[in-house]
Ligand SMILES: O=C[C@H](O)[C@H](O)COP(=O)(O)O
């Protein structure tokens with residue numbers, strides 16, 4: 001993609017930045033427009049998810065995929081396999097692929113494909129945004145609903161029309177600008193509990209994002225604007241652990257009670273990774289099966305789970321020589337491999353399927 005190299009040195013204003021031109025959302029969408037297939041796939045993804053959150057659809061959602069996408073080819077390879085699996089389990093589970101292009105870091109590190117698409121610190125964000133949108137279009141073309149983290153306050157203006165579900169991460173759930181942005185997003189948004197395990201901040205975020213807000217943002221032409229949102233009624237809580245895991249029945253009950261007290265819908269997604277697995281990917285299946293057992297025992301607040309999974313198990317460091325890197329292996333948090341993922345999802349499907357009939361009756365009552 002052609003880069004506009006107009007650079008403005010703002011040192012005279014006393015700011016420690018150099019500005020580089022970036023296409024507007026309208027310009028990028030003009031270069032990479034959605035087609036009928038992607039538009040339909042995104043809309044259907046959002047519809048299924050909102051119906052699950054409203055309890056009009058008795059299925060469960062499984063948000064599954066790499067911790068981050070660093071190689072779109074491998075991500076699409078993964079997506080092809082996931083699409084087949086999604087079809088096989090669709091009577092009980094709605095599979096949504098994690099397509100995370102932005103990574104929040106505890107301190108520093110690679111911040112994702114949008115920020116640094118060449119993985120070498122060159123940080124060509126215009127190219128990164130182009131690549132992210134292009135990848136989302138291809139994923140949409142497969143008919144797979146896609147999930148992403150809305151980390152940068154402006155990225156969703158470029159990509160949001162191709163996304164069916166968004167997360168606000170543990171490091172930003174308490175941030176007012178992220179809550180304001182979420183209040184204007186057109187898809188369901190999951191708020192993670194804080195990195196220290198604080199669940200109340202995410203529940204406050206749900207309450208805040210459900211309301212309308214007026215805030216500074218960017219319009220479709222890339223100009224600063226005063227934005228007025230209508231409020232997002234499809235916020236929900238993601239329990240990701242922190243300090244200690246929080247997927248056990250006592251923690252879930254506590255989260256439910258806190259949500260009821262704060263008058264937000266008791267909808268919970270359990271993240272099997274991060275603090276709930278102590279970042280040990282081999283623990284993710286144990287967490288997921290525990291959650292399935294809780295559902296079998298009658299839990300009604302858990303609407304789904306999240307899994308960090310890629311083609312290969314584990315993680316790897318970014319190497320200057322890309323040929324030395326393992327194909328389909330995470331460059332951020334360690335993941336479970338495809339084989340384990342498939343077994344896990346099929347096992348959950350086998351166990352949850354018999355409960356659907358029961359749920360149908362409950363939904364109808
Ligand atoms: O999901 C990914 C990571 O947990 C998150 O980006 C933080 O990673 P870090 O602690 O390695 O920076």
Ligand SMILES: C=C(OP(=O)(O)O)C(=O)O
Nearest residue numbers: 104169170171192240274
């Ligand atoms: C960064 C992530 O999670 P968290 O915000 O829970 O650390 C993630 O899901 O990629």
